Amino acid sequence: MAKRIEDLKVIGNKHLNNDYFILELSGNTKIPEFKPGQFAQVRVDSSPETFLRRPISIHDVDYGKNTFKILIQIAGKGTRALSRLGNGDILNLIYPLGNSFTLPSINEQILLVGGGCGIAPLLFLGRYLKANGFIPDILLGFRNSARIIEFEEYLTIGNVFVTTEDGSMGEKGYVTSHSVLSTRQYNRIYCCGPDTMMKEIAAYCKSRNIICEVSLENIMACGFGACLCCVVDTVNGNLCTCIDGPVFNVNDLKW
Amino acid sequence: MNLGFSIGDLKFKNPVLTASGTFGYGSEFDDFLDVSRLGGIVLKGTTLEPREGNLNPRMAETPSGMLNAVGLQNKGIEYFEKSIYPRLLHYETIIIVNINGSYIEDYIALAERVNKLKKISAIELNISCPNVKKGGMAFGTNLKSAREVTREVRSVYSKKLIVKLSPNVTNIVDFAKVAEEEGADSVSLINTLLGMSVDVLNMRPALSTITGGLSGPAIKPVALRMVWQVANAIKIPVIGMGGIMSAFDALEFLLAGASAVQIGTASFIDPQASVKILEGIENYLVKKGFSDLKEIVGYINRAK
Secondary structure (H helix, E strand, C coil): CCCEEEEEEEEEEEECCCCEEEEEEECCCCCCCCCCCCEEEECCCCCHHHCCCEEEEEEEEECCCCEEEEEEECCCHHHHHHHCCCCCCEEEEEEEECCCCCCCCCCCCEEEEEEHHHHHHHHHHHHHHHHCCCCCEEEEEECCHHHCCCHHHHHCCCEEEEEECCCCCCEECCHHHCCHHHHCCCCEEEEECCHHHHHHHHHHHHHCCCEEEEECCCCCCCCCCCCCCCEEEECCEEEECCCCCCEEEHHHECC | CECCEEECCEEECCCEEECCCCCCCCHHHCCCCCHHHCCEEECCCECCCCECCCCCCCEEEECCEEEECCCCCECHHHHHHHHHHHHHCCCCCEEEEEECCCCHHHHHHHHHHHHCCCCEEEEEEECCCCCCCCCCHHHHCCHHHHHHHHHHHHHHCCCEEEEECCCCCCCHHHHHHHHHHCCCCEEEECCCEEEECEECCCCEECCCCCEEEEECHHHHHHHHHHHHHHHCCCCCCEEECCCCCCHHHHHHHHHHCCCEEEECCHHHHCCCHHHHHHHHHHHHHHHHCCCEHHHCCCHHHHCC
16 A cells, blocks of 8 residues: 555544543545554654654554544653644644554464553554454553553453553553463464563563564654664664564564 | 756756655655656665664654764665666656765775666765764865865766765865865765764663764754855855755755755655655746746845
8 A cells, every 4th residue: 555645634632541642533535454553654743842753553443434543652742742632633644654463374363462552553453353353362561550541442352351560450560471371372472562571572472482573663754764763673684663664573573 | 947957967857856865765755756756866875885774773853853873774786786776767867876985995986886877877975974983974074085085986987976065074165175176076065964962861872873963954054054155165066955844945055056955854754845845946936037947046146
């Protein structure tokens, strides 16, 4: 699908808590067919402080309504400015960008692992898997129960397991210590979250010969392979997070 | 409307080119614009051997700009000749290869090889990259080595030679004059300004290399001043760049004496920026009643 640069209309801005919000966007033209794992480069505004675009995952897509959602964590001036957008505001995007998660083979047991904002691309991936006949398990990690986001949405896809650092919901601790990792057998794990979490999940998968794909985050200037600013150190040399990723098989990463 | 300009007998259809390292090899932009509409494209910096570039993080956003420390990541001239060059042949625009080396011998070897590539009309001699440990800016901040590398490349390269100047010098005019004296057909300026950013929350430099090259509108007034100084001091055409985001930005450079402009960082934020700037320049000329771009080049230096 060709990349495009387009003005989209904000038709919803749902604040999930103090840190996370979801923008629902609608286009004048038919939205492209997204692949799970892809992202958009979002133009913030013309403020000198937020000069570059912000790379944001595609969180959910509704082809029937011709809309899609992006889930954003307020992390700085740019994302804070985006959090203030309201219905009818126009947002300029370059999208869809990046590669995608690879689809599993039939009969594979699948687990999605997400932590914090890393859950963003996993909802669309989950829906995609479900539409293709898979029922994945989903393991989500949060700091505490007040910070749990999009729980009900994930329930519509498969079995959801939760960890919180303070034990206020689900198992206490990090996703990497959840009992589901020792009690169930998986053929494939898709993961997105903090680096330390992804590295631990990668190590778990490597030791058990489980196929593992992670979606990486990086600072980017362009988002489409021109600037070479967002490199990842891989067994094939420096590759761009934006066009060679954001999804990588962990065997290709020097982790 | 004549939007063309020339470097010697090399005719460009319009004055909007893309800056090296911001436009890949053209194809990255095929989804967004018709590359053949541009006056020319300057390709990502090429070295003799493949280079991995610098470690991540390589980029930091700064007010009205960005710092980069990519470090000339590229697959080397052999890969370029075999795999990239054939994909450039269909573009109906002037294609310029930006060459870089650690030693003079590297530049000479590269120039000899690029000289054999029919579709490549010119070399941009990069003696101003601030992000490599050896070579790069070291050549462009010392008059003697700038002279030597320009002379040596000139002696082996028969097509148009553009020397890309570093702003990280006391007097850029001296370097422009040296380039002209040694037979360069044009100079392009400015490369990025050496800068730095500190990540206060994590208490470390924002870039893996600590320092990097600053680009974007933050550097435009500095670039414009340098282009104006150089255009008034030499006879060969000057290609201006540095923070051009809009047609009016580009027109500032043209009015100050640049024969053409390169669009760099703007293409990251709006991949269609180069074509929009071209359209804006044409509209401006029409509105102002000019029929030839040349009428406005250096206009501020003539108007009394």
